[in-house]
Amino acid sequence: MKQYRLFILSAGKGTRLWPLTKYNPKSLVELSDGSCILERQVRTAIESGVIDEISIITGYMHDKIEEFIKRFEKEIKINTIYNPFYDMSNNLLSLWVANHQMNERDFIITNGDNIYLADVFKKIQTSKEETIQVTIDYKDDYDMDDMKITFDGDRITRIHKDIAMEDIKAESVGLCLVQGAKSRTVFTGKLIALAKDESYMNRFWLEIFNSLIDIDNKVIDYTEIDVKDWQEIDFHPDIEIVKKIFSAKF
Template sequence: MTISKAIILSAGQGSRLLPLTRDIPKCLIELGGRSLISWQVAALVANGIRDIVVVTGFRTERVEDHALQLYRDTGARIRTLFNPFFQVADNLGTCWIAREEMDRDFIILNGDTIVSDEIVARLIDGVKEPITVTVDVKADYDDDDMKVNRDAEGRLHQIGKRLLPPDTNAESIGMLAFTGDGPSIFRNQVDQMMRTPDGVERWYLRAIDVIAKGNRVGTVSIEGLEWQEVDFPQDVEAAEALTAKWVAEGRYAK
């Protein structure tokens, strides 16, 4: 399996990180000498993904300028797509803005999640269904985790923050692969949900939860591999420690 395209959802400001994100979007936070999105691009490019669409919103000009620099640094085709509704719509709306880019196999990645190149490789190698959700496994899950219920074969049955502990056996890390019919299945579901009165208030993983009721949605476990979501100030500290480790290892050397 090879996947050559990725969509990064980076429209939000990251208000839970204020004042750090007062004038810069979350994806431009500097960690280990480079931006959060630069770490994401490095992991994707290391796995042969060279067509990358970044959906922007808050301070879009800064992200657009940075995307051009990343193109110069990596040679990958890095394009931006502005979401003018980023202040009033959640990330289902961001996916709707990017629906025309869902034209072939692709990976979607939340703009606040740093992943190692091994995780990207694990996802690509583990694809068995049209939609594949990358999950981690922990001893317990908090209220902010995007919790997952999956069966022994790895099929996803439910996904959402409100799953009860007895129904939770993994968490989504915010990276999914869509292959074969997966892009059209997802695109159609996003479009249907955006036509409803509460569509702008939905997260795109709600679409995956709905799809899982009638289609096979697979999961790939990355338990033991390195990643970090950056939502709160303490997450920034953890991400700085992780990227400092990667720098010391010479990973993704410029």
């Protein structure tokens, strides 16, 4: 089975979960039975068999994450990469601090506030030699905070929160697979270029896809997972949702 390096974006302050994030980073917020977001992410990655290396991009309270991951060191290769700009930037800059490691091997990127079923990492695998692949789902209703998607035929044309409701076709999960030396070069090259542009300082990392699509809308592929295969933890009610379904699914 092919295996990947997983990058987890966990540098942010998680202000929407305040006061839970007053003394802990968002990734260490408790979900159920003493577990936390990061623990579920790491356990799921290990159980999938698809991930053999994890790099966590940290910022806010980075020392607590560094200490926490020591418990996994005998099970998987795991490390942190510190983003010193976390308090003045968005997650595109967080991803940029890891760009020097992205050409080493194929990789998967996930938002730091997503948890998945273990088979999701298997579902997004592909036989394509080269791909930059976005993970999507389809929902009956979309809210203002969803990272929404438009299509032209079977090609993604835009990924953004601010898309008119009548134009929305799907949601971006915040999970990406980059496979093949050429694709890695294209992806990291665009990431570096955007990081050098001050107007992208506070942009989401998914702007990489929009920028690539503007050049060639055939460069971005996508794969679908079920809306029930994952859960984002961004607001207080999300924690209660996870607690209710945790034992049955996650």
